[in-house]
Amino acid sequence: MYTYRGNIHVHSTLSDGTKSVDEIAEIANKANLDFVCITDHSCFDFDKTGYYDDLLLIMGTELNKKKHHYLALGINEEVKEDCDNPQSVINKVKEQNGVGIIAHPCEKGSKIMFNGANFPWTDWEVDGYDGIEVWNYCSQWKDGISSKIQALKNLLFTPYKPITGPCPESMRIFDKVSQKRKVFAIAGTDIHSPKIGIWEILSYKQLFNALNNYVITDEKLPKDANKAEWIILDSIKRGRSYFAFEVYQKAEGFKYFIQSEKDKQVHSIGSELQLAQGLTADIKLPENKKADIYLIKNGSTFSKLMETSEASVSITDCGVYRVEVWLGKSPWIFSNNIYIRE
Structure with a gap:
């Protein structure tokens, strides 16, 4: 890619x-x-x-x-x-x-x-x-x-x-x-x-x-x-x-995808996939920069990880998932959705 x-x-x-x-x-x-x-x-x-x-x-x-x-x-x-x-x-x-x-x-x-x-x-x-x-x-x-x-x-x-x-x-x-x-x-x-x-x-x-x-x-x-x-x-x-x-930090190198433990298939931003066992949302920030990562499901915070450069979150439900990254109170990175269907 x-x-x-x-x-x-x-x-x-x-x-x-x-x-x-x-x-x-x-x-x-x-x-x-x-x-x-x-x-x-x-x-x-x-x-x-x-x-x-x-x-x-x-x-x-x-x-x-x-x-x-x-x-x-x-x-x-x-x-x-x-x-x-x-x-x-x-x-x-x-x-x-x-x-x-x-x-x-x-x-x-x-x-x-x-x-x-x-x-x-x-x-x-x-x-x-x-x-x-x-x-x-x-x-x-x-x-x-x-x-x-x-x-x-x-x-x-x-x-x-x-x-x-x-x-x-x-x-x-x-x-x-x-x-x-x-x-x-x-x-x-x-x-x-x-x-x-x-x-x-x-x-x-x-x-x-x-x-x-x-x-x-x-x-x-x-x-x-x-x-x-x-x-x-x-x-x-x-x-x-x-x-x-990008005033305070460039965003090149940001990664967000959902992968299946079973077949190791990686689904990037914009993807649609079916719900299955062993799904994880993986997020990695550019240059190992530490920030506050929010995984948003259907418009509400699903998981919040503070002051970290990467995250892995288990996904067990259908929904629409996107990521927000904040540097304290300053906005930084906002992804489009990954859609998990029944």
Whole structure:
């Protein structure tokens, strides 16, 4: 297996970002990212997908303007927006075999920032979406601002203070849906990097080194950009990924799998398997870093192991299992699910 580190939900000058596609690729290369997904608003300039030096740049789009923002990856034709009927948008992305992700579903906004503008997802009767953006960096930063003084302090002295982990409400929705069907979670940076004078707020460089997704593939990415895009998006769609807040510690090398004592078969993140005797969930942290490991079953803590670098937990029940890793009160690594069926 191979693991690739990338940043999802990025805006360029093709919509309301402040850097061009080429400039973003240059910054991402310097941040040692393997891929970046650019999702400009209602932009269908897919021919910019390709390799930029060592970086695979995937051009997607963000659909709907007023509400029900929906990220679409892997499509090749324009999709008509419909803010009041998001099911229509979901269906059109699915018709193109694209990957559709509900963006910042529980965004609240701040009266101090952008006149309180917020773009939540309110229609949960929809079905057929592939993933949920459970952690949106810019939304969380914005939602946590209650005064101009606080905003200034965070910008100058404590830039990561508002970043507290995945949105709890979004995670509850993700866990609830996961118990009904397979769905994946991502973390998105939602970089726009607006400027105030000479200041670049929440810059591309800062966020490319802060919140990233790690995608697990069965094969090494080829130099053919179209094939490489398909491999990355297929793995994302299958939930073969984890995401991490990397300001204090990189997450490369994280391992989480469930294996059977009987046949020694290993089931990695995103897998579905049948309940059997002798199943164990095994977790190993990068570089033997000690942290607090939580094994989550059906949205609730199943096992908690404090200040350790690895864990092995016996599994005797069906359920949906994922992992959270915390460095004290600081968020670190969050996996997608492994599904154990009857």
